[in-house]
Amino acid sequence: GQxxxxxxxxxxxxxxIVQINCTYQTSGFNGLFWYQQHAGEAPTFLSYNVLDGLEExxxxxxxxxxxxxxxxxxxKELQMKDSASYLCAALDSNYQLIWGAGTxxxxxx
Amino acid sequence: xxxxxxxxxxxxxxxxxxxTLRCTQDMRxxxxxxxxxxxxxxxxxxxxxxxxxxxxxxEVPDGYSVSRANTDDFPLTLASAVPSQTSVYFCAxxxxxxxxxxxxxxPGTRLTVL
Numbered sequence: 001g002q003x004x005x006x007x008x009x010x011x012x013x014x015x016x017i018v019q020i021n022c023t024y025q026t027s028g029f030n031g032l033f034w035y036q037q038h039a040g041e042a043p044t045f046l047s048y049n050v051l052d053g054l055e056e057x058x059x060x061x062x063x064x065x066x067x068x069x070x071x072x073x074x075x076k077e078l079q080m081k082d083s084a085s086y087l088c089a090a091l092d093s094n095y096q097l098i099w100g101a102g103t104x105x106x107x108x109x
Numbered sequence: 110x111x112x113x114x115x116x117x118x119x120x121x122x123x124x125x126x127x128x129t130l131r132c133t134q135d136m137r138x139x140x141x142x143x144x145x146x147x148x149x150x151x152x153x154x155x156x157x158x159x160x161x162x163x164x165x166x167x168e169v170p171d172g173y174s175v176s177r178a179n180t181d182d183f184p185l186t187l188a189s190a191v192p193s194q195t196s197v198y199f200c201a202x203x204x205x206x207x208x209x210x211x212x213x214x215x216p217g218t219r220l221t222v223l
Contacts, residue, residue: 042215043152045213089151096157102151
């Protein structure tokens with residue numbers, strides 16, 4: 001079956017760095033997405049990786065290892081507004097997105 | 110630019126009633142999707158449409174139907190609502206003709222079936 005695993009909840013301190021991990025098992029693979037979702041709002045696109053390695057975009061970076069079925073989202077210089085859920089999703093061989101349940105990130109002052 | 114709009118924002122519905130959730134996008138995206146999101150679960154695909162005039166079933170299609178008469182609109186109909194259809198419903202669209210097929214989401218409809 002197809003499966004995405006990510007931690008349910010994480011807590012970090014304002015100004016710190018946090019890494020949110022995601023492992024995936026899909027029928028074929030055409031890329032890995034990260035989305036941010038604030039409470040009561042729609043998911044918004046953060047990053048897309050299809051090749052191995054690190055993609056940096058400001059305070060956020062995303063890493064992919066295809067051989068390990070593993071990705072992480074790295075958030076630096078955490079701000080209170082980064083409190084949200086972070087959704088990992090893998091694109092399978094049919095170009096359908098398989099979604100994880102999301103990681104709720106709580107930022108403390 | 111509005112992006113994707115959904116209506117209504119929220120709705121309380123009696124079991125057995127028929128309900129249509131509306132979704133409209135102005136980005137001329139070819140693909141559109143309906144998801145439901147329940148606490149503790151990931152987004153689950155209900156139905157999708159790769160282009161106007163075609164639709165397909167997702168992971169949880171039972172009890173739902175869709176149509177795609179044109180590029181912009183993708184309504185989702187619950188023929189006879191049941192309490193298990195209480196959820197937040199998100200419509201999304203993407204330009205799947207090239208690139209990473211990033212999906213863009215509407216604001217959601219919070220539906221409660223009593």
